[in-house]
Amino acid sequence: MRLAFMGTPEFAVPSLAEIIASGHQVVGVWSQPPRPRGRGQKLTPSPVQAFAEIMGLPVFTPESMKAPEAIAAFQALDLDAACVVAYGQILKRDVLEAPRLGCFNLHGSLLPRWRGAAPIQRAIMAGDAETGVQIMRMSEGLDEGDILLSETLTIRPDDTAATLSERMATVGAGLWPRALGAIDRGGVTTPQTGEPTYARKISPAEARIDWTRPAATVDAHIRGLSPVPGAWLHAPGPDGPVRVKVLMSTPASGEGAPGTVLDDGLTVACGDGAVRLLRVQREGKAAQAPDEFLRGFALPAGTRLSPSDSDPVIPAQAGTRGER
Structure with a gap:
C-alpha cells in the first residue's frame, strides 16, 4: 500500500x-x-x-x-x-x-x-x-x-x-x-x-506534589510525571524556597505531619503513610540519588516541606546547612 x-x-x-x-x-x-x-x-x-x-x-x-x-x-x-x-x-x-x-x-x-x-x-x-x-x-x-x-x-x-x-x-x-x-x-x-x-494535558501547577494525599497516590503522581514534566516540591533553602523535581519514589513506612522529612534518607510523610524519594533533581543540576543530593542540600529529619499548593513553605530548622 x-x-x-x-x-x-x-x-x-x-x-x-x-x-x-x-x-x-x-x-x-x-x-x-x-x-x-x-x-x-x-x-x-x-x-x-x-x-x-x-x-x-x-x-x-x-x-x-x-x-x-x-x-x-x-x-x-x-x-x-x-x-x-x-x-x-x-x-x-x-x-x-x-x-x-x-x-x-x-x-x-x-x-x-x-x-x-x-x-x-x-x-x-x-x-x-x-x-x-x-x-x-x-x-x-x-x-x-x-x-x-x-x-x-x-x-x-x-x-x-x-x-x-x-x-x-x-x-x-x-x-x-x-x-x-x-x-x-x-x-x-x-x-x-x-x-x-x-x-487532559498536565499543567505545571498540577505537577506539584500534594503531601496531604495518601502515600500510594503521591507515589503514583511522582512516577506518572517522570521524567517530563516532573513532579516537584519546594524545599527550604537559605535564600528561600528551592524547586526540586522528584523523578522516582517508592511507598515507605512512617507517619508524621504531611510534608515532614522523617529520616536521613529522604522519606517524607504523606496524608497516610510515607514515600521515600529515590531520584531528585534541583533546578540547573543533574538528577541525583538521595545520599548524593543530601551532601549538598540539607533536609534533616523534622524539616517540613509545603504539603499542598495553598500552604507556605516552612523554613528548615535553624542551623541547617541549606544549599551549598
Whole structure:
C-alpha cells in the first residue's frame, strides 16, 4: 500500500521502523517542525523527522495541517492509508478522508479510558493496574474512532511514564503489520464501549506534589510525571524556597505531619503513610540519588516541606546547612 506516516516524538519511531520493514511504500512522513532545543536553542528536528531522513524518506513539517497548502500536498499523494502516532496536530476531515482506506492512529490506552493528550501519565497517576495500546480508525472526535487492534499491558509498581512509554512504543509498533494487513483486506473495526475518561494535558501547577494525599497516590503522581514534566516540591533553602523535581519514589513506612522529612534518607510523610524519594533533581543540576543530593542540600529529619499548593513553605530548622 501507499502510506503516509505522521508522528513526532521518540515514542513514534519504532512504529515508523516497523512499517518500513513490513514492505509497504511510505511515500511521505509528516512531523512537527524543528524546534529550538538545548542551551543554544538550536533548531532541532523531531526524532521522527531525524529517523525518516536517515531512511531517505520525504519529510513534511507544516506548522499547521489545517493550512490549505498542507492539506493539498497530503491529498496529492494518492494514499491508500495513513498511520498516525503522536503527531501532535488535529486533522481535519479533508485530511482524514484523503487516503482511500482512511487514517489510523496508535493510541496509548484502552479506549474509551484516557482519551486525549496524556494517557500514559494519567493511567499511572490514577493507579490503574493495566493499560494498553490500540490502533483505531480516526474520526473527527477526540480519540472516538472504532478499534481495529488492541494489546493489554500491565502497569508495574515501579513503572514511570518513561518506562511504560518505552514498552508501549515497542508493543504498539508490533501491531502495525497485522493492522495494515487487516486494513488492506477491509478488516472489521469495533466501536468503543464504556464511559470515557479524558487525559487532559498536565499543567505545571498540577505537577506539584500534594503531601496531604495518601502515600500510594503521591507515589503514583511522582512516577506518572517522570521524567517530563516532573513532579516537584519546594524545599527550604537559605535564600528561600528551592524547586526540586522528584523523578522516582517508592511507598515507605512512617507517619508524621504531611510534608515532614522523617529520616536521613529522604522519606517524607504523606496524608497516610510515607514515600521515600529515590531520584531528585534541583533546578540547573543533574538528577541525583538521595545520599548524593543530601551532601549538598540539607533536609534533616523534622524539616517540613509545603504539603499542598495553598500552604507556605516552612523554613528548615535553624542551623541547617541549606544549599551549598
